[in-house]
Amino acid sequence: MNSTFYQNKDTFLVAVDCIIMGFRDNELQILIARRRMEPLKGGWSLMGGFVNATESINEAAKRVVEEYTGIDNIFMEQVGAYGELNRDLADRVISIAYFALVDMDLFDSSLIEKHNTRWVRITQLPELIFDHKKMVDNTINILQRKAAIKPIGFNLLGDQFTLPTLQSLYESIYQERIDKRNFRKKLLTMDILEKMEEKDKSSSKRGAFYYRFNKEKYDQLIEQGLHFSL
Amino acid sequence: MNSTFYQNKDTFLVAVDCIIMGFRDNELQILIARRRMEPLKGGWSLMGGFVNATESINEAAKRVVEEYTGIDNIFMEQVGAYGELNRDLADRVISIAYFALVDMDLFDSSLIEKHNTRWVRITQLPELIFDHKKMVDNTINILQRKAAIKPIGFNLLGDQFTLPTLQSLYESIYQERIDKRNFRKKLLTMDILEKMEEKDKSSSKRGAFYYRFNKEKYDQLIEQGLHFSL
């Protein structure tokens, strides 16, 4: 790396903070950790880490998410950069927030005690350190906006899921109830789901059919100039 | 600033790059500069600058925009952070992009030669250095999405403007033609504009009435649970 061009410029610690979201018990969940170091030791925080000189910021975020979940190949998007002067009480740190949507069934629970983490419902989020609450709020806004027009919500589910589950996922994202018939109608007329033969009997006696998201059909939909919309 | 907590971590040059947009001759325009330093001296770039230790990243962006336009109090929003390893050919630089919407009538033209800048139509953007083209593309996406649901487009106009001008602004943002009657209907039924008595006769013999965006009326609209939408 050639450093002769930009001289006498200040340099900064750069961190990534990750809003890792899952879905369980009909509610969105966020992974938070009890901080093990000062300042604010014992406070709840997002999963974070410093960016290394050898990696891009996207790679740093991916590394952090894998470290705390044990999952790779996770859907992630940048939320934004946070650069207030005193956002981190210990030192000047510029942080870039990312959100990750994970299938909680793939989560490695052994990492919970290792990193002192916990899944909490978004409706019951405790106070977070620094500006982490703002990062979460911005994430939820992005998620609400984006889940409506892109099929990103499926990243929160296993590859098989029932329509009632999918509906409750969207209800949790939008924080409002949705009419069952309208929801199913919209979804099924898009023709991007594949109905399975088996049913999920875990939450009712009758059982609900499993469906699978069909990426090929989705791509066709887009090619036809149509849009995903929920 | 206390630096005893986070030790042995890499630090980075952090820059801001600003997509400064204006509106003139019925088209969106972007301010670009011919780069005066290596690497890629002579290439077209966005307005950029390094973040100083004494300022937040938002303040850095504001400083840069003022420096290149001579205008303060500009509408700005963050686009995102760009952190690929070799995005800047000279050194590892993490850059945070911001877009700014300015009233070109307030632009200080004397700064053009000082900074080697030029306004170009977005439809005629030359090749830009580094990942600046990607920043512009992301900005245009954000602008198209956001201008449809928030009255941010008015930041590109003086405080008086005609409806034909406003329409051509939206046509330039969306890159498509809009029906005159539908546009006016939607806008006027929102009741957020104030009709002036004077006309703008510069672009027709008959002249078009000036209007003013009325922030109070807009706030009322929102309070009533209604939405801006164009």
Next chain:
DNA sequence: GCAAAAGTGTTTCAGGTACACCCATGA
């Protein structure tokens, strides 16, 4: 047989879209 969740259609309404003519004025 009953409780509990899954599944299914129709009507209504609002908002978006398409569309063509008259008006005012300077040259």
Next chain:
DNA sequence: TCATGGGTGTACCTGAAACACTTTTGC
């Protein structure tokens, strides 16, 4: 008087929202 851009209203159509009953099955 004519060329140029400004201004106006209606009909249609699509998609969103509201709404209630039947089905399945384990207990």
